[in-house]
Amino acid sequence: MTSLANFPITTRWAPKDSSVIQLYSFPTPNGVKVSIALEEMGLAYEPHLVTLSDSDVKSPEFLSLNPNNKIPAIIDPNGPTGPIGLWESGAILLYLGEKSGKFIxxxxxxxxxxxxxxxxxxxxxxxxxxxxxxxxxxxxKEIEDPRPRERYRDEAKRLLAVLDGALEGKDWIAGDYSIADMAIAPWLNALNFYGTRDAVGFDDLKNVPAYLERFMTRPAVGKAMNIPARPV
Structure with missing residues (x-):
């Protein structure tokens, strides 16, 4: 068994199998990027639910792995030169893609x-x-001044237009299905949660709605969207 004793986070979120990747996360758009990648790549891993409350993400144990107090984070006991801890979802996607040789x-x-x-x-x-x-x-939403809301709405619409144009004639954003799609599509899906699809004209876009639908119907995505499982 690989020892993870040098990672204090394991004293609070103890691994059952210290030989596999340890995932510390919550099923937010950033969180599910990594669970989707792990499922798609077929890498063995163990998920640990880290809620967004200060008692979890600002705990000494979690901060010992990610001083930026954000999910997701991972420990790979079989890193390039031994166990390695990583945070920032984009960095984790790139690492897992390199490790697996898939979707990169x-x-x-x-x-x-x-x-x-x-x-x-x-x-x-x-x-x-x-x-x-x-x-x-x-x-x-309680702020009466409309300018902050309008600023982020308009920037979201601009970014969606960029994405929509880039998807013309393509099923996936960078050629074959890749970690780029695993990064982008969960945030598109978040527009449902935020209740902002209409505000950004999502359904009027030419290519993005079908792109998201393709993504959400992938079996690995469907499984990973609630990993680690939300508390009931």
């Missing part, structure tokens, strides 16, 4: 194209959609 392209040009779209999600879709959700669904 077959040459440098394909990998660069896939990485470009992963970064598009990390720097654009995720942050802008998340802020829009705050101003439409959460505490921000």
């Amino acid at each position: 392209g077959t040459n440098a040009a394909e990998k660069a194209e896939i990485t470009k779209w992963v970064m598009f999600q990390m720097g654009g879709l995720g942050p802008m959609f998340g802020q829009m959700g705050f101003f439409y669904k959460f505490a921000g």
